[in-house]
Amino acid sequence: MTDLRTDTRAAALDVLRSLVGRDDADFHDGQFEAISAIVDDARRALVVQRTGWGKSAVYFVATRLLRQRGAGPTLLVSPLLALMRDQVAAAARAGVRAASIDSANPHLWDGVRASLDADEIDVLLVSPERLNNPDFRDTQLPALIERTGLIVIDEAHCISDWGHDFRPDYRRLRELVAVAGATPVLATTATANGRVVDDVATQLGADDVLTIRGPLARASLRLGVLRTPDQATRLGWLVEHLRDLPGSGIVYALTVSAAEDTARLLREAGYDVLAYTGRTENAERESAEQALKDNRVKALVATSALGMGFDKPDLGFVVHLGAPSSPVAYYQQVGRAGRATASADVLLLPGAEDEAVWQYFATASMPTQERAAAVLAELDAERPISTPALEALVDVKRSRLELLLKVLDVDGAVRRVRGGWVATGRPWAYDAERYERIAAARRAEQQHMLDYEALPAGPDGCRMQFLQRVLDDPTAAPCGRCDSCAGAWFPSDVSGGAAGAAGAALTRVGVAIEARKQWPSGADARGLPVKGNIAPGERPEEGRAIARLTDLGWGGPLRRLLDAGAPDQEVPRGLVDAAVAVLRDWDWAARPVGIVAMPSSAHPLLVGSTARALSEIGRLPLLGSLEATGEGAPGGGGGASLARLAGVWDAFRVPDALRERLEGLAGPVLLVDDAADSRWTFTVAARLLLRAGAPAVLPFALALRA
Structure with a gap:
C-alpha cells in the first residue's frame, strides 16, 4: 500500500505542476490526502477549505489519475456558468478534457454527447438543474452513472438546508450519490459551518466520509467597515475613493436595480465599470468577466450572480454597498479577492435598507402551505402541465412557482416529465417545523451580520476572527490587519461635491x-x-x-x-x-x-x-x-x-x-x-x-x- 501511494503521489505531483504551470509546485496540506482517498481507496470525501486553497486541483488531478487507471469520466456538478467556464479552462491546463452541458451552450450539446460516447471527455460539467431535465435524466444520466469514475459536487453547501445558498435541485444529489454504488464522491466548499459540514457528510451516504477541513483565515485580506450617515454619503465615498483601491475588483450590491444604478453613477463619474446581475445576458456576462480578468475595467458592479467560483487570482478589492444577510455569504463573496496577491482590500458599507432587503428575499425563497396546496390541486398523474400553463391556474409568480415545483419534486410529490409536471400521488405534508427551523437559522445569521458590523476596535473585535468563529473554525485568531486590529486603513472623508453628485443620482x-x-x-x-x-x-x-x-x-x-x-x-x-x-x-x-x-x-x-x-x-x-x-x-x-x-x-x-x-x-x-x-x-x-x-x-x- 505504501508503494502504491508513493506512486500515486509522484504521478499526482506531475499533474499538479502541469495544472499550475510551475515545476516547483507542491501540494497544500490536505490536497494529496483527498486525492489518495479518492484514487486509491474510492472513498467519499468532503473538503472544506478557504477560497484559493486549490479544491479544483483535487478533482482535476484525481480525474487524470483515475482516467490513467481506466476509469470513466468524472461528473462534476457545478452551480454557476462563470464557474463552469473557469473550470473548463483550468482542466485543459492539467491535460484534462472537459466540457459542459448548460443553458448557455445548447448548440454544443450534440457534439458533447458524441464525444462522451467516444470516451473523449474526461470531465462533464452540469448544473444541478440539468440533473432533472427529463431527456438528460432519463436517457443519458443512467448510462453515464454506470461508467462514471468520480462524482464531484462543487459548492456542496448548497446541498444543505442550512447552507447560505441553498438550492432545491442540489438536494437531488442525494439520490445520485445513492445509486452511484462504489464510485468515489468528492464534495467541496469554502463556506460551511459545523452544522452544514455534518449535514453534507450525512448526505454523502457513507459511514466513513473523510472530512478534510482547514483554517479559513485569509492573510491577504484587509477587512473594514465604514458606516455613513446616508446613502448619498455612501455612494459619494465610492465615487471619490474607488480609484484609490488597488487594481481592479468587485462592488457588490444587494439588488439588481442598486447594481445598475451604482454602475451608471460610477460611469458618469468617469470610471470604467460594468453592471453584472441576474438580468445580464449570458454573452454579456462572459464579456464582463473577461474584461475584469484583463483589468480593462476598474470594477464589476454585481449582485450575488457573480459569486461562487469566479476566479481572478489578482483581484485587488471587494466593496459591499449593503451587507449580505449572513457572514457565511459575506465570507464567500470577499473570498474572491486576494487569492494570489499579498494584500487585498475588503470594505463593507452597510445601508439602512439592508434588513428590509434581507426580509424580502427570505420570504421570497420559502414555500408556503397555501401555494403548495394550490399547485398540487391542479396536477394529476397522467396529464403533464407546463410551467406557464400551471402559472395560469395558480396565483403564484413564475419565479416562486419554479422554486416551489423544485421543492415538491425533491420531496417526491411531483415529477418533471416531457411536456411539464405531473403529480406522483405520494403523500406529502407541509413541514412547517422544518421551515421554521430554517427561518430561525436565517434570522440568527442576519444578527451575526449586524454583530460583525458593530465589532469594537482592538483585537477582541477582529473581523477575520469573527468570520472564522461563526464558520466554526477552531483556529480562529486575531488577524492583525483589519480595521479593528490595526486601525482604519481606508479614508472616511467625502467631499461635498461627491456627496452632492451621488445625492443627485439618488433623487433622479x-x-x-x-x-x-x-x-x-x-x-x-x-x-x-x-x-x-x-x-x-x-x-x-x-x-x-x-x-x-x-x-x-x-x-x-x-x-x-x-x-x-x-x-x-x-x-x-x-x-x-x-x-x-x-x-x-x-x-x-x-x-x-x-x-x-x-x-x-x-x-x-x-x-x-x-x-x-x-x-x-x-x-x-x-x-x-x-x-x-x-x-x-x-x-x-x-x-x-x-x-x-x-x-x-x-x-x-x-x-x-x-x-x-x-x-x-x-x-x-x-x-x-x-x-x-x-x-x-x-x-x-x-x-x-x-x-x-x-x-x-x-x-x-x-x-x-x-
Whole structure:
C-alpha cells in the first residue's frame, strides 16, 4: 500500500505542476490526502477549505489519475456558468478534457454527447438543474452513472438546508450519490459551518466520509467597515475613493436595480465599470468577466450572480454597498479577492435598507402551505402541465412557482416529465417545523451580520476572527490587519461635491412602465373574453413611475409609504415634486389633457391627493375616478399573470359622469395610481377608458414594484 501511494503521489505531483504551470509546485496540506482517498481507496470525501486553497486541483488531478487507471469520466456538478467556464479552462491546463452541458451552450450539446460516447471527455460539467431535465435524466444520466469514475459536487453547501445558498435541485444529489454504488464522491466548499459540514457528510451516504477541513483565515485580506450617515454619503465615498483601491475588483450590491444604478453613477463619474446581475445576458456576462480578468475595467458592479467560483487570482478589492444577510455569504463573496496577491482590500458599507432587503428575499425563497396546496390541486398523474400553463391556474409568480415545483419534486410529490409536471400521488405534508427551523437559522445569521458590523476596535473585535468563529473554525485568531486590529486603513472623508453628485443620482426619477401587448395564454379558457395580442386601440401607452421600490434613492421613502402596515396619508410634498419632475421629462407623443384617478382600497387618500396635486400644478382638469365594483381583487400584490388579470377584470367601471367628460377630449388622459406591479390593473383600466372615449391613456404610478 505504501508503494502504491508513493506512486500515486509522484504521478499526482506531475499533474499538479502541469495544472499550475510551475515545476516547483507542491501540494497544500490536505490536497494529496483527498486525492489518495479518492484514487486509491474510492472513498467519499468532503473538503472544506478557504477560497484559493486549490479544491479544483483535487478533482482535476484525481480525474487524470483515475482516467490513467481506466476509469470513466468524472461528473462534476457545478452551480454557476462563470464557474463552469473557469473550470473548463483550468482542466485543459492539467491535460484534462472537459466540457459542459448548460443553458448557455445548447448548440454544443450534440457534439458533447458524441464525444462522451467516444470516451473523449474526461470531465462533464452540469448544473444541478440539468440533473432533472427529463431527456438528460432519463436517457443519458443512467448510462453515464454506470461508467462514471468520480462524482464531484462543487459548492456542496448548497446541498444543505442550512447552507447560505441553498438550492432545491442540489438536494437531488442525494439520490445520485445513492445509486452511484462504489464510485468515489468528492464534495467541496469554502463556506460551511459545523452544522452544514455534518449535514453534507450525512448526505454523502457513507459511514466513513473523510472530512478534510482547514483554517479559513485569509492573510491577504484587509477587512473594514465604514458606516455613513446616508446613502448619498455612501455612494459619494465610492465615487471619490474607488480609484484609490488597488487594481481592479468587485462592488457588490444587494439588488439588481442598486447594481445598475451604482454602475451608471460610477460611469458618469468617469470610471470604467460594468453592471453584472441576474438580468445580464449570458454573452454579456462572459464579456464582463473577461474584461475584469484583463483589468480593462476598474470594477464589476454585481449582485450575488457573480459569486461562487469566479476566479481572478489578482483581484485587488471587494466593496459591499449593503451587507449580505449572513457572514457565511459575506465570507464567500470577499473570498474572491486576494487569492494570489499579498494584500487585498475588503470594505463593507452597510445601508439602512439592508434588513428590509434581507426580509424580502427570505420570504421570497420559502414555500408556503397555501401555494403548495394550490399547485398540487391542479396536477394529476397522467396529464403533464407546463410551467406557464400551471402559472395560469395558480396565483403564484413564475419565479416562486419554479422554486416551489423544485421543492415538491425533491420531496417526491411531483415529477418533471416531457411536456411539464405531473403529480406522483405520494403523500406529502407541509413541514412547517422544518421551515421554521430554517427561518430561525436565517434570522440568527442576519444578527451575526449586524454583530460583525458593530465589532469594537482592538483585537477582541477582529473581523477575520469573527468570520472564522461563526464558520466554526477552531483556529480562529486575531488577524492583525483589519480595521479593528490595526486601525482604519481606508479614508472616511467625502467631499461635498461627491456627496452632492451621488445625492443627485439618488433623487433622479422616472422609470418606464411598459405596456402589456398580449393577453396571457388561457385567458379565454378562464372565462375572460380576450386572447392573443391586445389591440393597439385598447392598450395604454408606455407609462412612468417615480422609482422602483428596490431603487437606492426613492425606494426607501416609497417602501415606507406603501408598506402593508403604513397608514394611508396625503402625498408628501417631496413626492409631488418628484412626480412633477417625471412629467416634465416624459417624452410623450402628446401632452395629457386631463387626469383620472384609480380607485384604491389600500391608499385612497394617497392616490386621490396625488391626482389633485398634479391637476393643480399641471393645470389639468381632474376628470374623476374609476369606480370599484367590489368584484375581483384590484391592487393585490404578486401572483401569476392570468390570476392577476382575472382578479382585476371586473373590478372597475367608468361612471357616467367620467364617461361624459371623456367624450370629445383632444388628447390623452393621465391615469394615476399608487403602484404598478403586474401592469394588468393599468391594462384593464386603460381598456375601459379607451372604450369610453379617451383618445389615449398614459399610466402614472408613484412606484414600480418590480
